Amino acid sequence: MTETIDHTDLSPLRLFGTSPGNYSLILSDNHFGEATDLFEAVGQEGGGYSWDAVAHTAVRIHAPELADRIGGFDPEAGMMCVYGEDEAALRELGLLLSSAFHDRAKLAALIEATDPGDWD
Template identity: 30%
Template sequence: MDMEEKLKPFIWIEHESGSTSVILNVGTYKNEVFETRAEEGFEGNGYDWGSLAAVFLQERLPDLVDVVRFDPEGSMFCAYSKDREALKQFAIEFKDACEDDALIRDLFSRAELD
């Protein structure tokens, strides 16, 4: 399975500047996770995904906290880095975590509303 298939619905982007990004157009993927905390104000928007990804990064890949950055918007989650391999590691492991319902719900329980 190639990288593009492995990351779906996340999208891998390589920029001419040499940096790389991984984005997600929010609204369909894993909405049920965000619905568990809707009464707290979580909507499943890009900022909520950023909060979830920050918990994942801090707890699961702490060595990448200063390497992988987030730039979410309302309708899109975005992670980026100048270190292609670091972002690749984050993207693959974050997608794998998203596919593990118990794990992603546990991580989300510690996400803070942005």
């Protein structure tokens, strides 16, 4: 059974305890539509793979110290997923992404800063 961690400041992302000592940070497709236009402006669809690229960019630009603390990235078309054993690292990334999600200028800046090779 998964454990939902109550971090309302991460909205619309969700942080789950998936098993003892393992966590997943998720952004599901029911929220993608709110920013599709920003992704489409750079020729991307705005789905899980696009948000994965933005998550990589957020780490690279704003929190490079998280790179070694995050277990991995496992996006699907319908969701962005970041996982690992370090709940605090995932929460910090969640805060960065939540802030960008709610501030179109921040999100647009992350999208523009994404390396072409990161788009999947």
